[in-house]
Amino acid sequence: MQLEEIRKIIADRDVRTVIIAGTDAAGVLRGKRLTVPYFFHAAEDGVSFASFILGTTTMDEVLPGLFDTGIPDVNGVLDLSTFRLAPWEPNTAIVLMDWVTATGEPHPLCPRSMLKKKVAEAAAMGYRESASIELEFYLLPIPISEIRLGRWTAIEPGSKDIHCYSIFEGHFWEPVIGKLRDCFPEEIEGCLPEWGQGQFEVNLHHSDAVKMADTSIMLKLATKQLAAQAGAAATFMAKWREDLSGNSGHIHLSLRDAATGDAVFYDAQNPLKLSDTFRNFVAGNLDVFGPSMLFYAPNVNSYKRLQSMTFAGTTRNWAVDNRTTGLRAINQSPKKTRLEIRMGGADLNPYYAMSIGIGAGLRGIRLGLTPPPAASGNAYDDAVEKVPQSLAAAIALAKDDQAIREVLSPEVVDNALRIANFELGVFQSTVTDLERRRYMETV
Numbered sequence: 001m002q003l004e005e006i007r008k009i010i011a012d013r014d015v016r017t018v019i020i021a022g023t024d025a026a027g028v029l030r031g032k033r034l035t036v037p038y039f040f041h042a043a044e045d046g047v048s049f050a051s052f053i054l055g056t057t058t059m060d061e062v063l064p065g066l067f068d069t070g071i072p073d074v075n076g077v078l079d080l081s082t083f084r085l086a087p088w089e090p091n092t093a094i095v096l097m098d099w100v101t102a103t104g105e106p107h108p109l110c111p112r113s114m115l116k117k118k119v120a121e122a123a124a125m126g127y128r129e130s131a132s133i134e135l136e137f138y139l140l141p142i143p144i145s146e147i148r149l150g151r152w153t154a155i156e157p158g159s160k161d162i163h164c165y166s167i168f169e170g171h172f173w174e175p176v177i178g179k180l181r182d183c184f185p186e187e188i189e190g191c192l193p194e195w196g197q198g199q200f201e202v203n204l205h206h207s208d209a210v211k212m213a214d215t216s217i218m219l220k221l222a223t224k225q226l227a228a229q230a231g232a233a234a235t236f237m238a239k240w241r242e243d244l245s246g247n248s249g250h251i252h253l254s255l256r257d258a259a260t261g262d263a264v265f266y267d268a269q270n271p272l273k274l275s276d277t278f279r280n281f282v283a284g285n286l287d288v289f290g291p292s293m294l295f296y297a298p299n300v301n302s303y304k305r306l307q308s309m310t311f312a313g314t315t316r317n318w319a320v321d322n323r324t325t326g327l328r329a330i331n332q333s334p335k336k337t338r339l340e341i342r343m344g345g346a347d348l349n350p351y352y353a354m355s356i357g358i359g360a361g362l363r364g365i366r367l368g369l370t371p372p373p374a375a376s377g378n379a380y381d382d383a384v385e386k387v388p389q390s391l392a393a394a395i396a397l398a399k400d401d402q403a404i405r406e407v408l409s410p411e412v413v414d415n416a417l418r419i420a421n422f423e424l425g426v427f428q429s430t431v432t433d434l435e436r437r438r439y440m441e442t443v
Helices: 003-012 036-045 111-124 145-149 168-170 176-183 209-229 276-287 287-294 300-304 350-367 391-399 403-407 412-429 433-439
Strands: 017-023 027-033 047-048 071-076 091-102 127-140 188-193 199-204 233-235 249-257 318-320 327-328 338-341
Touching: 003 036, 003 276, 003 327, 017 036, 017 071, 017 111, 027 036, 027 209, 027 433, 036 403, 091 209, 111 127, 111 287, 111 350, 127 209, 127 350, 145 209, 168 176, 168 188, 176 188, 176 209, 199 412, 209 233, 249 276, 249 350, 276 287, 276 327, 276 338, 276 350, 287 350, 287 391, 287 412, 300 391, 300 412, 338 350, 350 403, 391 412, 403 412
Parallel strands: 017 091, 318 327
Antiparallel strands: 017 027, 047 071, 071 091, 127 199, 127 233, 127 249, 188 199, 249 338, 327 338
């Protein structure tokens, strides 16, 4: 989008504030709200930020070694192609940024730049990628102001029972969900109550991978703000209550021939109608199954969602149209053939998660990797590797793994390990309400 076109939109729609934002390692949007005049300055020169935001936790803790860096600036360069109205705020637009170094190079810890790198890698191999994501979240019937003041427990879910796909149940939340669809009319395919009390899922229409990650990160922001405006709260945390269904972030990926546009995952002559390219792609993702969980499940809480027999992908296997495997192949037609990665939670960073899915698949194609036979039936019971049971176990798998460093980069993996180790230390040293409940009177 050209600046003159943006000027016209701003004038016609009475835009007074422009949000500029980019994600940190956790997928949290960081940025500023700018006046319109300063936005046009920023569009030319970028905006400087303290670089600690790319290597800290969701709570902005000072990690060891931070001050040794001198905390130089990182520059946010606006990607004007992402400019759009932000109707979840009055008279506001939003534009996303890439993080760059002082010399103008993509910052090695920029999640969006990493995904762009994987897209370029696919193009160099003759492919054009397509991606989609399904995001689950809970709408909680409690003002966000109460949660921000410390009410994290004794919150009842939004409904008493499970009403998956129920049109009637969805009606009660239309004041929030309907407005969310209005904010993303071209991107949202559908919304539905999910397999949890007060849980919803949003299906996003497929697009190129960077646009899909951009949309999903803005959708999360809009969902939270619309819920707050309605006197409620929205959470994408992987498991907000131990007795309720977890929030998934399932990723769908496919490749096409960049020159012809033909689908390359479908082959009617092959068993299961899946091409050798698809099998290589699946095998590449299976090859980094364990180490990749540091990114598909980046938080301590993430692993409480990953339970057998709960619709979560917990096994290192694959099958056709089978939701009990970690990787699900969908082969309905050439156009619709794709790989669904089911391990991730809604708390993942979509830029890194899609980078792994695409990058691991491309690595599988380059190396000619072959997958094991497709699973069948209840694949939760298969005698295969399972997801790590904790963040500590995920750290151990990724710590010395070279394949995940080839798929992403050593800098990104080491930064994720640094943050995860700090996060783990916080939880290991904190006394919880559950501990007080179990031991204060009884021991």
